[in-house]
Amino acid sequence: VKNQKARQAIGKEIGTYITIELPSLTDNFTETDKRLETVGNEIKRLLPVNGLVLVAGLGNMEITPDSLGPKTSRRVLATRHIGGEIARSTGLDRLRPVAVMQTGVTGQTGIETGEYILSIVRRIRPTAVVAIDALASRRTERLGCTLQISDTGISPGAGVGNHRTKITKETIGVPVIAIGVPTVVDAQTLAVDILGNDCNRKTQKMLMPQGRQLVVIPREIDLLTERAS
Numbered sequence: 001v002k003n004q005k006a007r008q009a010i011g012k013e014i015g016t017y018i019t020i021e022l023p024s025l026t027d028n029f030t031e032t033d034k035r036l037e038t039v040g041n042e043i044k045r046l047l048p049v050n051g052l053v054l055v056a057g058l059g060n061m062e063i064t065p066d067s068l069g070p071k072t073s074r075r076v077l078a079t080r081h082i083g084g085e086i087a088r089s090t091g092l093d094r095l096r097p098v099a100v101m102q103t104g105v106t107g108q109t110g111i112e113t114g115e116y117i118l119s120i121v122r123r124i125r126p127t128a129v130v131a132i133d134a135l136a137s138r139r140t141e142r143l144g145c146t147l148q149i150s151d152t153g154i155s156p157g158a159g160v161g162n163h164r165t166k167i168t169k170e171t172i173g174v175p176v177i178a179i180g181v182p183t184v185v186d187a188q189t190l191a192v193d194i195l196g197n198d199c200n201r202k203t204q205k206m207l208m209p210q211g212r213q214l215v216v217i218p219r220e221i222d223l224l225t226e227r228a229s
Helices: 004-010 032-046 068-073 084-089 113-124 187-198 201-206 221-228
Strands: 017-021 053-058 098-104 128-137 146-150 176-186
Touching (some): 032 146, 032 176, 053 113, 068 098, 068 176, 098 113, 113 128
Parallel strands (some): 053 098, 053 128, 128 176
Antiparallel strands (some): 017 146, 146 176
């Protein structure tokens, strides 16, 4: 999205959006190295060449479809604290400094995710933040089959109607690379995909009891989040 005209036409902020289509993450998983290389190259293209990177795992570890961020952050090697002879002797001296955090959710911590990340950014001064979160898909066929990357930041909880403070370069002062995999789909979206024109307003209203948005998760959600991470 390069200009205001494009921004208004598609409803997205100006920036870079990358969608990597994959075979279903719940099917046979035989192309791990190739997938990781592709994802890594795209992330590298968006990051500053040098400097500390803060990786933030967003979401609730206790809720399976929302656990992608925390699970992924556990697999990231933190190197900020390793330097000098220790780095050389362990072969880590060529790696850039990386710090890792799990934000939890406001219901657990009483702290907005954006506030939490901002406080860490002010303390350790990274050159960029990589924010990893589970997404809600608008298309059923993308559920667990795509990985989305952007340099426009992220709005935690927006996909399920729980809008929180945005995490962007404007709000925290450094570039924010957002990475996500769709793990849930809106029930109304699913109904439209299945019923097409037969999905009338009455049907859609039934899928919002008491005005609350319903979401659907795949049966293999445990496997999906584990492999996606």
